[in-house]
Amino acid sequence: MKDEEWSMEKMTTQTLTMTLNGEEVKVQVEPSALLVEVLRDQLDLTGTKVACGEGECGACTVLLDGKPVNSCLVPALKAQGREVLTVEGLAPPGELHPLQKAFVEHGAVQCGYCTPGMLMSAKALLDHNPSPTEDEVRLAISGNLCRCTGYAKIVEAILNGSTG
Amino acid sequence: MKWEEYLVPTSLEEALAMLKEHRGQARVIAGGTDLIIQLKKKEATARCLVDVTHLDELKGIELEDGFIRIGACVTHQELASSQLIWERAAALAEGASQVGSPQIRNMGTVGGNIVNAQPAADTVVPLMALEAEVEVATATGTHREPLGGICIGPGQCTVDSTAEILTAVRFRALDPNQGSAFERLAKRKALSLPILNAAAVVTLNNGGDTFQEARLAVGPIGPTPARAFSAEEALRGAAVGAQAIAAALEIAAQEAQPRSNPLRGSQEYRQEMVKVLLRRSIKRAVQVARGS
Numbered sequence: 235m236k237d238e239e240w241s242m243e244k245m246t247t248q249t250l251t252m253t254l255n256g257e258e259v260k261v262q263v264e265p266s267a268l269l270v271e272v273l274r275d276q277l278d279l280t281g282t283k284v285a286c287g288e289g290e291c292g293a294c295t296v297l298l299d300g301k302p303v304n305s306c307l308v309p310a311l312k313a314q315g316r317e318v319l320t321v322e323g324l325a326p327p328g329e330l331h332p333l334q335k336a337f338v339e340h341g342a343v344q345c346g347y348c349t350p351g352m353l354m355s356a357k358a359l360l361d362h363n364p365s366p367t368e369d370e371v372r373l374a375i376s377g378n379l380c381r382c383t384g385y386a387k388i389v390e391a392i393l394n395g396s397t398g
Numbered sequence: 399m400k401w402e403e404y405l406v407p408t409s410l411e412e413a414l415a416m417l418k419e420h421r422g423q424a425r426v427i428a429g430g431t432d433l434i435i436q437l438k439k440k441e442a443t444a445r446c447l448v449d450v451t452h453l454d455e456l457k458g459i460e461l462e463d464g465f466i467r468i469g470a471c472v473t474h475q476e477l478a479s480s481q482l483i484w485e486r487a488a489a490l491a492e493g494a495s496q497v498g499s500p501q502i503r504n505m506g507t508v509g510g511n512i513v514n515a516q517p518a519a520d521t522v523v524p525l526m527a528l529e530a531e532v533e534v535a536t537a538t539g540t541h542r543e544p545l546g547g548i549c550i551g552p553g554q555c556t557v558d559s560t561a562e563i564l565t566a567v568r569f570r571a572l573d574p575n576q577g578s579a580f581e582r583l584a585k586r587k588a589l590s591l592p593i594l595n596a597a598a599v600v601t602l603n604n605g606g607d608t609f610q611e612a613r614l615a616v617g618p619i620g621p622t623p624a625r626a627f628s629a630e631e632a633l634r635g636a637a638v639g640a641q642a643i644a645a646a647l648e649i650a651a652q653e654a655q656p657r658s659n660p661l662r663g664s665q666e667y668r669q670e671m672v673k674v675l676l677r678r679s680i681k682r683a684v685q686v687a688r689g690s
Contacts, residue, residue: 265404288435289502290589301504307434311404376588377499
């Protein structure tokens with residue numbers, strides 16, 4: 235590849251097509267964009283949080299083809315042709331998902347920074363295991379750190395969210 | 399850390415051609431759970447990333463002629479939920495199920511864990527005890543080599559991810575008179591690097607009362623995941639029992655060279671724990687081999 239062609243390519247963005255919260259979305263992304271950057275900075279879906287940026291805390295958890303992933307470690311172009319679900323897609327605008335209601339009712343939200351990620355991990359669990367045990371809940375959220383609650387109320391909320 | 403191109407080849411040949419075209423400036427990415435962090439921290443550089451997760455050759459867990467072949471892009475979660483791996487190589491399923499967190503296990507791959515070459519990689523330690531070999535595709539063809547030969551230092555793997563692609567890992571499926579187990583010591587149950595981990599694969603004679611063979615692996619007690627060969631030798635032909643195991647574990651602990659580390663504990667503590675983790679793995683592996 236000649237140098238001038240290389241510099242042309244540097245300028246090039248790539249088209250990312252994905253199903254985001256149930257709707258097909260096309261967006262021009264930098265090749266080096268991470269999924270969380272595209273969600274927050276280009277698509278204004280700021281429900282997904284960034285905290286550690288290293289896959290340690292789970293604040294940026296979204297579902298990729300139904301599975302929880304750290305969107306701070308996922309190149310956006312890995313979502314090409316796939317389904318992405320963020321906290322904004324849990325319930326129709328103005329409504330709450332049963333899990334969100336349970337979080338409110340059980341006082342599972344304190345500072346709130348871990349909450350979107352917690353909800354997404356919990357949603358992935360309940361989608362394939364509607365009646366989990368406490369151990370299964372704790373395993374499912376083991377990649378999501380909360381520094382406020384001590385987890386007890388989050389676990390309670392998920393166990394109750396599972397029964398609606 | 400900004401890479402300028404993100405390529406998604408649809409065949410192995412195309413992927414190798416892309417790497418060749420970029421002459422060392424492109425790098426293979428699989429799950430990205432280690433590489434993206436390294437790129438962010440500028441511990442690795444790449445002008446182009448070549449995403450190999452769509453290549454058929456790098457997918458799937460298959461049993462062929464008594465060997466299990468695992469595509470390099472099989473995720474830790476896929477390993478941890480594979481009935482075949484639990485039945486014929488349980489140590490690997492146990493190791494994979496303890497990597498990082500659910501989020502990391504959904505993205506991270508066994509091939510990435512190998513190429514990332516950490517001395518206590520949770521899938522590599524059991525794969526060492528399973529005597530795995532890897533398949534590597536290069537510009538001149540695909541070859542196999544022992545897993546133990548490609549890990550040469552912390553973070554150093556002989557597979558050059560700017561030119562070559564690790565396509566699969568392969569080992570003999572365990573027979574009914576064999577058993578395996580993996581043990582891990584860490585400060586927390588998730589998102590915590592191991593202070594120490596260990597895997598055992600044992601082969602018992604038909605009565606189940608003698609070690610025909612034992613293969614033991616431990617990390618991190620040196621620059622690479624390590625086999626405890628002298629301890630294995632001590633168990634060969636020995637009666638299955640506390641005495642033989644204790645003697646072998648003394649040898650393993652003496653040979654282990656863990657360093658004192660503020661994160662992972664003192665040398666003395668970890669040397670003692672080599673015995674504890676190996677004893678637990680051997681005991682469970684024996685139970686599996688005896689069918690109990």
